[in-house]
Amino acid sequence: MSFAVMASPVGALTLVATAAGLAAVLWECDDGARVRLDHGGHDPDHPVLSAATAQLAQYFAGQRRTFDLPLAPAGTxxxxxxxxxxxxxxxxxxxxxxxxxxxxxxxxxxxxxxxxxxxxxxxxxxxxxxxxxxxxxxxxxxxxxxxxxxxxxxxxxxxxxx
Structure with missing residues (x-):
């Protein structure tokens, strides 16, 4: 797993990716028990993290309504x-x-x-x-x-x- 942190109007967001896609978008105040995963190493140049950062910035600017990212959330x-x-x-x-x-x-x-x-x-x-x-x-x-x-x-x- 790799992670990057981005500034946003709702505070710092930690983006986490695996080889399969975006695994998490975590809040600055997030409870570690809510989403349990190892963030891995800091890699803001990871292609999925770069794309997620750009698309989230567009969303916050009111320029994006949907996300086009490979998603890899772990869950039941x-x-x-x-x-x-x-x-x-x-x-x-x-x-x-x-x-x-x-x-x-x-x-x-x-x-x-x-x-x-x-x-x-x-x-x-x-x-x-x-x-x-x-x-x-x-x-x-x-x-x-x-x-x-x-x-x-x-x-x-x-x-x-x-």
Whole structure:
């Protein structure tokens, strides 16, 4: 594994890649137990890390709505299913945990979907920030609710933290 750190409007992000693709986008304040992996050596010139840094910079500038990167997140089959559903949420839109559970054919697995969402190792790229409470409230987020609000704002969602 290789890693690089990039500055962003939501703080320093640590990007981690394997030979297969981008494995993680980690927050400055990330709990090490949320996504367990060895960051490996610092290599900002790694092709996947270079591409991810450029695409994330474009996203933060409002110039990119989707990411075109090889992804290699490690997770259970259920987590992979939830993360695949997250990738279908269009830029600027949100979904509830219940809607994600229904989309994957497990309408009663709302809490399990929430747990899988919380373990998403590819923050921003796999848009877990687009998942909100059924009542429209911003809910837990590894990067913090202020970061979630900022990301939704970049995407044109006018939200105010309550």
């Amino acid at each position: 089959p259920f987590q992979q299913q939830v993360w695949a559903a997250l990738r279908t949420i269009p830029w600027g839109e949100t979904r509830s945990y219940a809607a994600i559970a229904t989309a994957i054919g497990r309408p009663t697995a709302i809490r399990a979907v929430g747990a899988a969402n919380g373990r998403n190792p590819l923050s921003i790229v796999v848009p877990c920030h687009r998942v909100i409470g059924s009542n429209g409230a911003l809910t837990g987020f590894a990067g913090g609710l202020a970061a979630k609000d900022l990301l939704l704002g970049i995407e044109g969602r006018q939200r105010a933290l309550v």
